[in-house]
Amino acid sequence: MDYQHIEVERKKDVVVVSLHRPNKLNAVDKIMFDELVHVSKYLKKDRGLRAVILKGTGDNFSSGLDFKSMMSNKRYAVQLLFKWWPGNANQAQQVSANWRKLSVPVIAVIEGYCWGAGLQIALGADFRICSPNANLSIMEAKMGLTSDMAGSLTLREVMRKDLAMRISMCATPLDGKTALDYGLVTEVNDNPMQAAEQLCQQIENTSPDVTAAIKHIYNRYWTAPAWKLLAYETYSQIRIMIGRNFARTQAALRKKSSPDFKQRQRFW
Template sequence: MKSESIHDSSNEYNYRNIEVVRRDNVITVALNRPDKLNGVDMVMFDELIDISRRLKRDRQLRAVILTGNGDNFSSGLDFSAMMANKRFAAQLLVKVWPGSANRAQQVSANWRALSIPVIAVIEGYCWGAGLQIALGADFRICSPNANLSIMESKMGLTSDMAGSLGLREVMAKDQAMRISMCATQLDAARALELGLITEIHDTPMQAADDLCQELALKSPDVTAAIKHIYTRYWTAPAWKLLAYETYSQIRIMLGQNFKQAQKGLRNKTAASFKSRQKYW
C-alpha cells in the first residue's frame, strides 16, 4: 500500500485508468493501474488529455496534484498494451502542424498550460513516460525511495512526450543530455542534486497538501500570472518577458482579487479571493 492515500471524497469523474478526486478547490489526478505499475496505455493517454482540458476551464481550482496509486508513480509506457494495436503509434504521433503537441506530448504539455500550480507527488518508479508526465508539473515532490529515469534510449527511442520542455528549465544541458542518452536511473537524492525534482519528503502527499494550503492564501490571479511568466517566457527574449510582466501587473491591478488582497492587508486578515480572472 502507498504510505499515503488519495484524499477521501466522492469521485465525480468517470475514468477507467486514472482516478480523479476533488477536495475543495484542489484536484488529485492519480494514475490508476497499480497492478501494471501504472504503465501508460492508450486509455490513460486519452483520459489524461481529457481531464487536463477539463481542468483548464475550471477557474475555481487552485491546484492540481498528480500522483500514482499503489507504490509507484509510473514505470513508463506499457509496451505490451501499446503494441496490441499497430495504429496506436500513429495516433499518438500525428500532428496538425509540426509545432503543435500531439497526443503523446499533451499528457505532459497540457499541465504546463493550466493557470494553476501542478504538483507531482512521486513514489517508487518514475520512468520513461511516467517521468515525461511528471515533467509537465511545476513542482515534483518525491519520497526517499523514488527512482527516476528518462528511460527511452534504453528502448532504442528518444523521449517524445514534451518532457524536454520542463527538463531544459530545471537542469543544466550537459546533465540533461547525459541522463537522457544513458537512461540513467537516479535516486531521489541525486535527482534533487541535479535539479530534476523540487523536494524530498518522507510524506510527499502531506507536503503537497501543505503547499496547496500555502498557495490558497495568495491571489489566484497572481499565481496564474507567475506561472505563465515562467512557463511561457523562461527561455524567451528579454523583451517578451518584460512585456508580459507589465501586461500581467496591469491586469492584476484592474481585477477584484487585487482589491481583496489590499483589503486583507489593511484589516490584517486573510483575503477572501474570488475565482481566477477569465483571461488566464
C-alpha cells in the first residue's frame, strides 16, 4: 500500500507505522487522518499480525494538528467530526480508538514532541515508551478547544482524574519522567524503539489467542461491572482451550521447546 503521510513497514509479524511529515514535525493533516484510519482497519483483519509499533519519522512523534492545513478547507472539520450515531467514533476519534480495537498489542514509541493530536494518537496504544527528553502535552486548551480524539478513553484508565483534568485544562508540557510519574506513559527508556522491539519479542513467545483475549478483556471490561468481566474471562478461556494454539503450547511445554504458533483465532 502506498501512503503519502505515513510509512508502513512489516518486519515478519510486526508492523511499524510511522507518522511521516518530518518537515512539519509530523503534524497531523487530513491526509494523515485518512491514512491512519485506513491502515488501522486494514491491520485489524490481519490474523498473522503479532504487534504494531507506532512512531514518528525523525526525532519527534508529532507536534499535533496542522491547523493551517486543516483550516484551508471548511469541509475537513465536517468530515472529521461527523458521525451517524453519537456513541460511535468519528474519523477524528478513530485515529486513536481504532488501535484499541486491534487484537494485538500496539506500542507507541515517543521521542521529541508529542502534542495535541499526536498525543491523542499515542493514547490509543496499549503501551507508550518514551525517551527522557520527550515533551508530551494535551495541547488543545491552548488552541481554544477541548480534546476530542478519544484519548480520554485511555486517560480515565491510566491517570488520576484530578491530574488528567489539570494537564488538559492547562495544556501542561510533561517530560518523560513526569509523564511516567503521572501514569501517562508505560516506560522511559534512552532507546525507546529498541525497548519496543524487545517487548514485541516477549509478546511473540506467547499464544496470539492469549494476547488477543487479554487485550479485549482489559479494554472492554476494565471498568465494567464485575459480572461482565467474570463472564468474558470464562468465555475467553474456553475459546482458548479449544483452539489449536493451546494444544501447541502444551506440547511445547512437554518437549521444553518453543511453540510453533498458528494464526490467531478468527474469534478475536
